[in-house]
Amino acid sequence: MEQILDNIHNTPIGQVLKKIASLPEIRRDxxxxxxxxxxxxxxDLTERLDLALDRVLEDLTA
Structure with a gap:
């Protein structure tokens, strides 16, 4: 079990969990x-959505 925990960061699920842990908290207010x-x-939702989509596409293609 200890070996699994030590190596989890090298697995795809470990990398996803690490990314999730680094996300900022949701600010409900x-x-x-x-x-x-x-x-x-x-x-102005249209302008904001365009900007958000541009940023997502940049992250996916980088």
């Missing part, structure tokens, strides 16, 4: 504020 702004029409 920020999410609720953005949802309210979207509902009220005060948030």
């Amino acid at each position: 920020k999410i609720l504020t953005l949802r309210r702004q979207i509902t009220e029409g005060r948030y």
Whole structure:
């Protein structure tokens, strides 16, 4: 068992778990504020989605 735990970082699942652990915490208050702004029409969702998609594509192709 100890050997498995020592080598888990070298496995695909270990790499995924490491990536998940490095993600930032979700800020619920920020999410609720953005949802309210979207509902009220005060948030330019199209522009933000385009930017987010560009960043995801950059990460995937890098």
